[in-house]
C-alpha cells in the first residue's frame with residue numbers, strides 16, 4: 099500500500115489570500131487566470147515514484163481549468179454542510195473555488211434540474227454512502243471524490259458499472275493517521291486516560307496509582323499492513339528504539355524494510371507471537387474481515403496490546419471482549435469500531451483495559467485541508483480527462 103519516497107510527495111498545503119495553493123513536494127500548482135478574477139486551479143505536475151528508491155518515476159501533466167463563472171463550474175454534490183456528516187465551512191469555501199456546490203438538501207428539493215448539473219460527489223470517509231438510487235438519478239456523474247483513504251463504505255463494483263470513477267486521498271491522511279496510532283500506543287502503554295481521570299476527579303486527595311504502565315521504548319511493535327501509513331508508524335517507532343516487525347498479506351516491502359530497519363514476518367502468526375504492541379494499519383476488504391479473532395488473540399503475549407487504526411471490522415469484537423475480560427492480552431486501543439459509535443451498552447465500553455477514540459485518525463486541521471485538496475485534484479483530473487492521481491478500482 100505504501101511506498102517510501104512517494105510518502106514525501108505531499109508535503110504541505112496552504113491557503114494564500116483565500117486561494118488554495120498546492121505546495122506538495124513534487125506537485126507544482128498551475129495558476130489559471132479567469133478573466134476578472136485570478137483563480138488558482140488544482141492543476142499540477144506531479145512526479146510519482148513507484149518505490150522507496152528513485153526508480154520508476156512518471157510525470158503526470160496538469161489538468162487545466164478554463165475560465166468559468168461560478169454557475170458554469172462543474173456541479174459537485176456534497177452530503178451536507180456542518181453537522182455530524184457535513185463538510186466543514188472552510189472546506190466548503192475551498193470546494194467552491196472549483197465547483198458549483200449543491201447540497202443534498204438542494205438536490206432533493208430540485209432533483210430534475212440539479213441531477214443534470216452534478217458531475218462529482220464529494221464523500222467524507224465512512225459517512226452515509228452513495229447508493230444505487232442516487233447513482234441512477236445522476237446521469238452526468240463522472241467521479242466520486244472520497245475524502246479519506248478507506249473506501250469500504252462505497253460499493254466500487256456497482257459504482258463502476260455506472261461508468262463512475264472513485265478516487266481517494268492516501269497521501270493526505272498518512273501523517274495524522276500514523277500519529278493517532280502512536281498516540282493510542284503511548285496512551286494505552288502509560289494508561290493516560292486512567293491517569294487523567296485520577297488527576298481531574300473531585301474525589302482525588304493525593305496522587306497515587308495502584309497500577310503501572312509499560313514502556314514503549316525498546317518494545318517490539320508488529321505492524322500489520324506496511325503501506326503508506328504503516329511506514330509512517332515505523333518511522334516514528336524508530337525514534338522510540340522499537341524493534342519493528344511487519345506483515346503484509348500480499349507484498350514484502352524490501353526498500354521500506356531497510357529504510358526503517360523492520361523485519362518481515364511472512365506469517366502473521368509469528369508477528370502476533372513476538373510483538374508487545376500489534377497495530378492494524380490495513381484497509382478493510384472482504385478478505386481481511388475479522389482477521390483478528392479468538393485464535394489470533396490467543397497467539398498474542400498476555401502482556402501485549404492491540405491497536406486498531408484501520409477499520410473496526412478487522413477485529414472480531416466478541417472475541418476481543420472475551421480476550422480483554424480474561425486478560426488473554428493486556429489491553430486494546432481502538433480508533434475504529436464496528437459499528438461507530440458502539441451501542442452504549444456494548445461490553446467493550448465496560449472494560450477498563452481499553453481505550454476507544456471516535457475515529458479521529460484524520461481529525462486534524464491540517465489533514466482535513468489536505469484531504470480536500472487531494473480530493474479536488476483527483477476530481478478535476480477526472481473531469482478534465484487528465485491522469486488521475488489516486489483512483490481506486492474495484493477488485
Ligand SMILES: O=CC(=O)O
Nearest residue numbers: 223246247248271
Ligand atoms: O479513516 C480514515 C480514512 O479512511 O482515511
